[in-house]
Amino acid sequence: MNTVTAPGLRERKKQRTRDALVRAALELFTTQGYEQTTVDEIAAAVDVSQRTFFRYFAGKEDAALAAQRLAVDHFVAALSARPAQEAPLEALRRAVQDGWDTLHEVVESVVPIELYLRMYRVIESTPVLLAAYLRSATETEEQIARLIAEREGLDVDTDPRPRVAVAVFGGVIRVTERLWSAGDDFSVEALRALTSAYLDQVGPALAAEWRTA
Amino acid sequence: MNTVTAPGLRERKKQRTRDALVRAALELFTTQGYEQTTVDEIAAAVDVSQRTFFRYFAGKEDAALAAQRLAVDHFVAALSARPAQEAPLEALRRAVQDGWDTLHEVVESVVPIELYLRMYRVIESTPVLLAAYLRSATETEEQIARLIAEREGLDVDTDPRPRVAVAVFGGVIRVTERLWSAGDDFSVEALRALTSAYLDQVGPALAAEWRTA
DNA sequence: AGGCTAATGACAGCCGCTGACAGTTGACAA
DNA sequence: TTGTCAACTGTCAGCGGCTGTCATTAGCCT
Structure with missing residues (x-):
């Protein structure tokens, strides 16, 4: 025991x-x-x-997503480690970057990193797997929303902002994952750059008038 | 023919x-x-x-989601009908509201509206169904992103904003769907109000400092 | 009316997944 | 060391989702 x-x-x-x-x-x-x-x-x-x-x-799905779950847990841990005075979205953004820096050690203990990366393509191109992955992602989002709410000393059930912020963040992350796995450059660096660039586009995308920008 | x-x-x-x-x-x-x-x-x-x-x-999933697919298609049609000079997010928001106004006629041709609404709870509480629903939602998002890009005269593969905007919008929609289906008031009006309120929170949620607001 | 083709039913079979039960093997104390 | 207990595993039987195949039925068109 x-x-x-x-x-x-x-x-x-x-x-x-x-x-x-x-x-x-x-x-x-x-x-x-x-x-x-x-x-x-x-x-x-x-x-x-x-x-x-x-x-x-x-x-069968569970086994297929085992490595990705490892990575997600690692990312959540990285988020918990961010200083509490950081703004929510800043903490999320940095946690992702931190998570990637040390992803290697975590994943490699079970499967070669290269296998982990290749598996992304399989997930993204296999309908039933993608579905399972997305569902697991929403569970993670709820978990993170509670974490953020706690950081800010808010009640997740009365203040909509934690869930909204995490939904926005998660939405962008999933877009980048999809584009990355469909692209040519299949390196962690490429994903990192893509995520960074797309997160920078949230502001512009929400602007009322795109043509003036 | x-x-x-x-x-x-x-x-x-x-x-x-x-x-x-x-x-x-x-x-x-x-x-x-x-x-x-x-x-x-x-x-x-x-x-x-x-x-x-x-x-x-x-x-089996396909049959379970048939009614929801009807509604989603109806929403996409409503979006196509929005005037082109409207800002993207404004068009999305109004399309949802428009869609609900006329949802009754579309759905009722196949199943009673009440059955359609009750089915939401089943989807949200059945893991494998929720997964399938989320997957179908991302396909819809891609479709809508292309629609938005066309409206704005942009290439969806070079300008990130259409996909980002739709991801943000879709993320919030899914949060509200989840909360609504878990709550007590199971009317279309409740969902409409919730969606409206949460969309209003996107700005605040993205603000750097939540405590000052 | 009769030929053509699409739609259906009946049957066999694969695969994912589960319950039940028996056999084996590590844990732990006498 | 040995014996007991609990955990882990293998085998078997069976259900349900899903597909290929083929014969039969039923709408369509001349």
């Missing part, structure tokens, strides 16, 4: 199995495609039964 | 079958829940084979 004690053999074995399943899944998804890969194949690649796969993951 | 000619018996029959399937599906979904309803049940309620159901709908 002691969470400080080093995990025993059983725990380590579980972690290894889970990681191996994620790696095998992503490898197969990125090479043959998501729909073309069966759960039996993934399980066989790790030499466990199909039943065991479903004990580790709620479904 | 002539699309002006009144549709023949075959075409009318198809339309009736499709509408009947949607009605039966929504009725069952809203009463017993989405997961608890099988495709066989829906097909049986309309007295067609399960195979026929899948000839009309790509999947």
Whole structure:
């Protein structure tokens, strides 16, 4: 029960199995495609039964999004670490940049970064996966909205601004993710630059008259 | 081939079958829940084979979202009808309001409005349905971004503003849909008021310092 | 009326996913 | 060390979503 004690053999074995399943899944998804890969194949690649796969993951989607979830959690942690006096949108923006700086170490513990990046294309081009990803994104947005509200000492249920700000931010992030995964330059730097540029366009986009600018 | 000619018996029959399937599906979904309803049940309620159901709908989800798709298309049409000199966000905002004014006639041709509204709660509370809905929403956003770009005489691939503006707008819309479907007042008026109030909060939410306001 | 084609039903089968039960293996104390 | 308990796993059976195939039915057109 002691969470400080080093995990025993059983725990380590579980972690290894889970990681191996994620790696095998992503490898197969990125090479043959998501729909073309069966759960039996993934399980066989790790030499466990199909039943065991479903004990580790709620479904095929869950395994496919495992690495992205890691990254998202990492980003949320980065946000929590931002100083409280920062303005909400500034904190969000910097948290994303901070998150990318250290993303490598977090992701690499489970899958190669390159596999993680390639998986983005698969998600974006597989309808059912994209759907699951978007749903998970809205859950994250709610979580972040509460975090922002807390920072500012507001009640998320009476003040609309936390949820609105996060929705705006999240909307732009998703646009950039989509454009990035559809483009040629598939580097983290490219995504970083794109996000930065698009966040700068929120003001102009909300201006009443675009032609005068 | 002539699309002006009144549709023949075959075409009318198809339309009736499709509408009947949607009605039966929504009725069952809203009463017993989405997961608890099988495709066989829906097909049986309309007295067609399960195979026929899948000839009309790509999947169970597709039938569940059929009414909402109608409404979304109606909204897009309302947007196209807005005068071109209107500012983008103003056009979007008014299109939503216009859309609701005439939503009744559009939806009622297939399902009772009340069923359509109740279906929102089912979508919002059923993970897999919500996911599908969100995916469909992003497709709509892309479509609207192109529409806005055209209005303003811009290239959607070089000027970020259309997509950013639509992402912001869409983000707020989805927040209000969620809060509305989770709340008590389940009327169109309540949703209209909520949307209006939240759109007004975009400016404040983007302000650098919330505490001074 | 009769031929053509679209729509349907019936059947078989794959795959994702779950419940139930039995076997195995790490954890922990005597 | 050993025995007990709990956790983890494999096997099997089965449901439901979904698709391909083929024979049958029913609207369309001359």
